[in-house]
Amino acid sequence: MATPSSLSVTGLGALSALGADIASHHQAVLARRVPFRKLGALLGADSPHAARPGAWIEQRSLLVNRKWSPATMAALHVAREAIAEAGWTADELRDAALVVGTSRGNAAGWLGPWPGRRPFKLMAASNTIHSEPASAITIEFGIMGPNHVLASGCAAGLDAIGIAMMLVQSGAAPRALAVAVDLPLVPVLLDNYAASGLLSAEMDLNPYHPASSGFIPAEGAAAMAIEYRDGHFPRLAHYGCNADACDPVGIPADGGRTPELIEKAVNLHGKPSAVCPHATGTAVQAVADPASLGRCFPDSPPSLHLLKPFTGHTIGASGLLESVILARFARDRQLPPNLAGRHAPAGFELPDEALENRGSIYKLSHGMGGHNALLVLTPP
Numbered sequence: 280m281a282t283p284s285s286l287s288v289t290g291l292g293a294l295s296a297l298g299a300d301i302a303s304h305h306q307a308v309l310a311r312r313v314p315f316r317k318l319g320a321l322l323g324a325d326s327p328h329a330a331r332p333g334a335w336i337e338q339r340s341l342l343v344n345r346k347w348s349p350a351t352m353a354a355l356h357v358a359r360e361a362i363a364e365a366g367w368t369a370d371e372l373r374d375a376a377l378v379v380g381t382s383r384g385n386a387a388g389w390l391g392p393w394p395g396r397r398p399f400k401l402m403a404a405s406n407t408i409h410s411e412p413a414s415a416i417t418i419e420f421g422i423m424g425p426n427h428v429l430a431s432g433c434a435a436g437l438d439a440i441g442i443a444m445m446l447v448q449s450g451a452a453p454r455a456l457a458v459a460v461d462l463p464l465v466p467v468l469l470d471n472y473a474a475s476g477l478l479s480a481e482m483d484l485n486p487y488h489p490a491s492s493g494f495i496p497a498e499g500a501a502a503m504a505i506e507y508r509d510g511h512f513p514r515l516a517h518y519g520c521n522a523d524a525c526d527p528v529g530i531p532a533d534g535g536r537t538p539e540l541i542e543k544a545v546n547l548h549g550k551p552s553a554v555c556p557h558a559t560g561t562a563v564q565a566v567a568d569p570a571s572l573g574r575c576f577p578d579s580p581p582s583l584h585l586l587k588p589f590t591g592h593t594i595g596a597s598g599l600l601e602s603v604i605l606a607r608f609a610r611d612r613q614l615p616p617n618l619a620g621r622h623a624p625a626g627f628e629l630p631d632e633a634l635e636n637r638g639s640i641y642k643l644s645h646g647m648g649g650h651n652a653l654l655v656l657t658p659p
Contacts, residue, residue, distance in 0.1 A: 286444055286515040287659075288606045290365030290504030292357030292458075295590055295600060296334035296497060299341065300360055305607045308589050308615050309633060315482050315495055315591065321464060328469045332482045334497035334591035335464055342462070343395040347415050348385040348405075350500075354412035354460040355419055357502035361456060362420060365504035369421055376452035377416055377426040378443040380435030380459040382595030384409035387462035412460060424452040430595070432646030433557070434520070435459060436501065437598025437654055441518030443505055454506035459599035462498045472496065479560055484588040486558040487565050488622040494559040497591025501600040513609035516548050516639060516655040523649030530563055530649050534571030537643065540653045541575040544641065548655055551581045552638030553614050555601055557645045558585045559592050564645070569624035576626075581641075582634065583627050588618045598644035598652065605640055605656055612636050612658050 293300060296314035297307040307314075319329030336342065341356055342349035367375065385408065388396055405411045410428045417426055425446055429435045436459030443455035463469070472478050479493035505515060523535035545551075556568045572580065586601040593600050608615045614636045617629040642654045 286447060286505050287508050287510060287512045288503055288515065289506055289508055289512055290361035290363070291603045291606055292360030292502035293600060293603050294336060294341070294353055294357050295499035295593060296336060297590060299338055299356070301603060301607050304604050308604060311616065311618055313589060313618070318464065322466065326466065328473065331478055331480060332495045333464055334495065336498045345396065348411060349388040349393055350381070350385045350460050350462050351412045351415045353462065353500035354379065354458050355415055357500045358416050358420065358456060358458050361502035361504045367454070367504065371454060372420050373423050374453055375422050376424045376443060376446040376455035377413055377422050378429065378439045378455065378457050379413040379416070380429045380431070380439030380595055380599060381409060381412065382430060382432050382435055382461050383463055383468060384430070385411055386468060387465050390465055390467055412458065416458065422456070431650050432648065433594055433597055434644040434646035434650050434652040435595035435598070436600060437602065437642065437644035437652040438520065439599055440503060440515070440602060440654055441520060441652060444515055444518050447505060447507070454504070456502060456504050457599060458502045459596040460500035461594040461596045463496050463594045464498055469496065477561055484560050485622050486560040486585055486587065487569060487624050491560050491565045492562050494561055494587070494592035497593045499590060499593030499596040499600045501596055501603045503599060503603055503606070511610060511659050513606045513659060514657045516657045517544050518654050519543060520650065520652040523651065525649055527648050530567050530645055530647070532563060532566045532570065534567050534574060535649060535651065537571040537651045538574045540651055541571070541641065544653055544655050548639055551641040552636060553582050553584055554641045554643065555584045555586060555605055556643050558587055560587065572624065573626065580627050582614065583623065583629050584615050585617055585621060585629065586615065588621060598642065602642050602654055602656070605642060608633070609636060609640065609656055609658055614640070
């Protein structure tokens, strides 16, 4: 039998405030369920962030283990879900590639106490290194192919898919598992986000409203199994990334080089039917995203589908978590609805119903410092 010509998604995993599997995420978006609560319910009323909104994994037992860190436990959970759906055997897992994306690694559980965990001295155990989730996944599932850990900030999750695609396309591995995880609701991290003016004070996330001034921090993990296989799964048509090379922290207000990424994808794969932008809610993103999209689609623009108003900003996990949700909708040839009442950039629409999808979906992610990434998903 001939090998399929394009990569397909064959398994999905998701863990966030929306639920502990991909089905719960799909249902939550369809039901327009928003999980945001005041952080005081998690961190205590005496926290300086008690009144701010956040979103966290409700099943805290999923994150507790005496051996592995909380972030590693989240990564193992979603990896298990994606592998099970892909139906990979032990022999298939042995040759698979693994790519893990994260921004803050195992900060949760060693920068401060974590209920149910034995104490570790700083840098005295594997729980204090970024590579522990990847090591744990290879050990627990017997994965012995190439493995990499990416820390490209908020683009890490999308980059994990892209590098996993490259490994399979190059012949380095017959199949690959991309995983992303971040648990950013750690006091010292929240202190720094707040000091930088990046956190929202509003419970309702409206990323492109003129008054939008911050993101809602959230915990999350996601996994995607990819290989050459025909079927009812979405296909991965394209990945690209570039850098704005302008500032170590900020991103250009005019969109920088993101339009070049989009234009290249359009030339190769045609105009998208929909775009899922980064849309964090920060003041600079509220300006940069519309600038990029307006330059690329001055006429007949695609619809926009914003997922952070449902999930919050899961930092390094966000690109993969949102791609996993998009892939689940694409299985049914659908596009996810937006929350009603979101402010749309000039010339664009934010449909609040699940639309039929007839073409490709572009997913964008951006890392602080001007790292841009783009994934193109097409229907089965």
